[in-house]
Amino acid sequence: MDKRQFFKTGFMGIGALLVSSKLKALEFYPTSPVKKWAVVYSTWCGSSRDAGVWISEGMDGIADVFDVRENPDLSKYENLVIGGSIRSGKVSNQMQEFLAQNNSALKGRVRGLFAVCGNMMQPVGPEQTKTLIDNHLAKLCDTDNVLSKVFLGRITYGLMDKDSRQMMEGFDMPEYDNLKRADCMAFGKEILSNA
Template identity: 40%
Template sequence: MERRTFLNIGAGLGSLAIAAPLRAQFIPQPSQSKEKWAVLFATMYGTTRDAAAWVSEGMGAIADVYDVRKPPADIAAYDNLVIGSAIMGFTILPELNKYLEANAAKIKGKVRGLFVVCGNLRNMPGDEQVKTYIDGILVKSAGVASSVPRAAFGGRITKAVWDPKVYKDNMDTYAKMGVSTDDFDNLRRADCMKLGAEILAKKA
């Protein structure tokens, strides 16, 4: 690559860094439907962000995808919502819980799908995790019936993104439990896309 081209790209990225929001924004595809969709997710280390983008892809990528720490200015502008959370300490993330409580009236009747992402000690989650984390916790926070399409996805351990305290605490816990401390990645894009397709089909 010529140096000039490289510099131009560099300048472009520089201005992007100033103008862009902090979260990685996902610009949706135009939708045939007039209805507006948003996927709202809570993550600590990014697994649930990836799940949210892939759920949206399964819907034809028509949804705006928001980190709950940077929510839309007006959630009431959306007709349909999908909500997902990482599981930590056996529950959904507190930021999501707070947001759902504060916006209960605006999201009422609009939640079309739910998901959680859980490490589950390296095992793929199944019906038990759906029951515990979605039917037992997330449906209540989101104020919906447990009959909306829903799924529990496998999580990740990525030690490189843990802050030092989390790193030490988790390493101590895993050592005590005698489980592996190696990184793993059990999130499957196909599972996320399948849920997205199911949500869209049920709404149609």
């Protein structure tokens, strides 16, 4: 490669980096370009990310889907779905802080709430909705009377931090995967048809 070609290739590479730094990894481009919906989730190992994407898929892809750690600007959206995975009975600290900081942007915009939990691999019912949604997430969002769903999640040891992994292995917890795309999509459809 001669000197001129070397610099040309270098500048093209930098240009590509500048463009790609603006791209979002999970961006989806639905048929209708207007996105007034956002799903904001919190996760440790990815279950709630998948739930969020599948909920949006159930809404024909019209929602932007954000990890709460991206600190999304909610003012752009008219309708919000908020959810997160559960550890020790609660969503992550980042989600709790985000919801406190965005209290006014949430007002009148939350259309759905969801939680993803293990529930010791047992089916979920009204008790989990009361504990994780009514008495926890709904309070953090300062909202009530919105559609909600508790999903069963999964355990993937390879994605877990060392301490959590040791703790879960100490309980003899096997790896499992109980999160269902169809359930998440059905919830997305329900939210949309209710809006």
